[in-house]
Amino acid sequence: MTRTTADVTFLRGYNQALVMAVGRTLPTFERSTVVTATGLTPQAVSKVIARLTADGLIRSAGVRRPGIGKPAVIYELVPDSRYAVGAHVARRTLRLVLVDLAGAVHHSAVSPLPRDFTPDHLLHALRTGVDAITAGHELRGRLTGVGIGMIGPLDHENGLVRDAHGLRHWHDVPLRELAEAHLGLPVHLDKDVTAGVTAEAWRHGGTFGDAALIMVESGIGGGFWLGGAAHRGAHTNAGEFGHTVVDLDGPRCVCGRNGCLEIVHNRAVEAGDVARAARVLAVGVVNLLQTLDLAHVVLAGADLLRHRRAYLAAVREAVHTEVPRADWLVTDVALSSLGADVIAAGAAMQVLDRQYGVPGLAPGRS
Amino acid sequence: MTRTTADVTFLRGYNQALVMAVGRTLPTFERSTVVTATGLTPQAVSKVIARLTADGLIRSAGVRRPGIGKPAVIYELVPDSRYAVGAHVARRTLRLVLVDLAGAVHHSAVSPLPRDFTPDHLLHALRTGVDAITAGHELRGRLTGVGIGMIGPLDHENGLVRDAHGLRHWHDVPLRELAEAHLGLPVHLDKDVTAGVTAEAWRHGGTFGDAALIMVESGIGGGFWLGGAAHRGAHTNAGEFGHTVVDLDGPRCVCGRNGCLEIVHNRAVEAGDVARAARVLAVGVVNLLQTLDLAHVVLAGADLLRHRRAYLAAVREAVHTEVPRADWLVTDVALSSLGADVIAAGAAMQVLDRQYGVPGLAPGRS
DNA sequence: AAGAATTTAGCAACAGCGTTGCGTAATAGG
DNA sequence: CCTATTACGCAACGCTGTTGCTAAATTCTT
Helix, strand or coil: CCCCCCCHHHHHHHHHHHHHHHHHHCCCEEHHHHHHHHCCCHHHHHHHHHHHHHCCCEEEEEECCCCCCCCCEEEEECHHHCEEEEEEECCCEEEEEEEECCCCEEEEEEEECCCCCCHHHHHHHHHHHHHHHHHCCCCCCCEEEEEEEECCCEECCCCEEEECCCCCCCEEECHHHHHHHHHCCCEEEEEHHHHHHHHHHHHHHHHCCCEEEEEECCCEEEEEEECCEEECCCCCCCCCHHHCECECCCCECCCCCECEHHHHHHHHHHCCCHHHHHHHHHHHHHHHHHHHCCCEEEEECHHHHCCHHHHHHHHHHHHHHCCCCCCCCCCEEEECCCHHHHHHHHHHHHHHHHHHCCCCCCCCCC | CCCCCCCHHHHHHHHHHHHHHHHHHCCCEEHHHHHHHHCCCHHHHHHHHHHHHHCCCEEEEEECCCCCCCCCEEEEECHHHCEEEEEEECCCEEEEEEEECCCCEEEEEEEECCCCCCHHHHHHHHHHHHHHHHHCCCCCCCEEEEEEEECCCEECCCCEEEECCCCCCCEEECHHHHHHHHHCCCEEEEEHHHHHHHHHHHHHHHHCCCEEEEEECCCEEEEEEECCEEECCCCCCCCCHHHCECECCCCECCCCCECEHHHHHHHHHHCCCHHHHHHHHHHHHHHHHHHHCCCEEEEECHHHHCCHHHHHHHHHHHHHHCCCCCCCCCCEEEECCCHHHHHHHHHHHHHHHHHHCCCCCCCCCC
16 A cells, blocks of 8 residues: 555646646647646636746747637747756667657767676766766756666666666666766666657657557567556566567577567568568567557667568558457557657656656555 | 546545555554555544544444553444445346445346347346345445446447447447436446456455456456556457467467467367466466566456366466566466456446545546 | 627635644553 | 553644636627
């Protein structure tokens, strides 16, 4: 029982976040838009808008001219009122991006990491990278924090890297604490794929339904956005989608099982058969749809983007033909709108989401 | 943007539900228990307890004797203060149960349904069944409503049966409205497997983590409890877990794909090889764990319970050996505590959950 | 051109939530 | 019998969104 308790300050933050979500969803909005979208009374919306304006998060952008009656004031989000830095820590590279409140990427930089880098290596690279990426901008007080998206397994709740795959020196490293001390900023640690799906959700605002981000990049993973929040599972280990068996008699995978999606897919890639690789991935995606009934599937990852057309076509084809046809059962399949930056950008947006997103009432774990 | 708006009445209901969750989790509790469990102040807990006592939902059960200082009052849930009826609509049978606020099943009855029964058939059977099951008890005002767990596809939000598998006469039937009019009680409609997993969650109280209920009964389905709520997906179609491919070159399934978990499993059953059937199911379960990282797996369904020992052993074995071993990565595997009543009982508990459970702030669908 | 109708928007009073401060009741130990 | 300790609620408070109402700005009608 570690449910978040709800008091009036939660109320305020929640309703405020609802209005922010509208601002993120629509390029511009007026008071009545928010009223119908949220169900709040006009008076409540006025109060919220006043607070948000005072904080500089939104601003008025003229009035609506046509129509009878007193013209409505039009508002818009102020994208550059807040920023966050996102980091994508891969096996050999560190990618850093600067993201604004609207989810736009302002700056992107990749730097190499030494083979088998240590926590100290990473902390140093983070420090210099963050300094460099924020140098051009005058961000005094507008930098919300730093998000880190990383390969697992890790413990999101405690900010702990348990045992990053393929990296020695990374057993039970309290990376969040270390980075917070080293950078002097709030830090958010999560699995790469979970960060990635948060990017898509944040940029789509409050109307984003259940979704998965499928990432093919030296392995296959999946990040999930379910019920309006990232799904991490009981031990921050959700998303090992590449290690689901799709071929009972298939080749042995590094994980010890036979016929994992990842090994079957990779064999096809190694054989130069991209079309088959894409079809195999598509089978896995349809498996996900059957299990979770998703509204959105987003494709990402360097190895996938290299053959984006083939993958997109294969997945769309499978989603349309292998799931029972029905006009009410539609799933949107798309490539990530952020390309190679998804993970890093998503990590940044997790920081923004924690501060300005619609808060959940976190249930207890057991 | 159809997010639930949060006002002070939401606050009250939410915190009240938190206390109820404690009462459901523990056989008995005192004020300090609730304080530490919820994070509310002692004064707030006093107020909530006063309200709940006034409503008859909890009652004091003596005082704690030993210890220095004024003895603490001990409270307990009043199980028979509220009831709900649950219905499990299968292809040939209707199962009805009476469930109390604590999630205990008081009465269970199965009646046959005519082949290819119509909505009218079902409504009639529901009416007589509900009358019969509530006859013995004096439930004046304590009957919260009726929950219906049914095969899909259906539309939970609008209470619509879209196209129940294998049943003619069931295209776009507004069953919830019809049943509410016919029974004069609030009705809750959901997929059978989702109802089933709600049963497990409700009976475990607030401490129940991410879970799946695996049901093998003329088909294989999965119900999911994620992040403190039932996961239904974008179109109430989550849980078609039996139609995930586990054998790319496997036999053709009724759904049109090759090597679905269901067809591979059923072939093994038809061949009399229960051990293999169980192992196949176990592969599917481990796939789920890899994808969703669940804390609990609950096994249910008539066809599974017939060989419960074999299935339980196979799934436990696979969960312990096929998922990378780690002391922090533990998943509890168990048989449903309610046997053949899970679905019906879960449907009833969904009604209780809607009224007395911890409310979520439903995100919009798109 | 002037009044009516319509729409927007905020001030003021209000009910209800959890919180804080403090007094009171009930027990065990010295 | 007094003191320390623990349990617990009354009263006042700050804050939330809501309700009732008034003022402002525009178009439509006459």
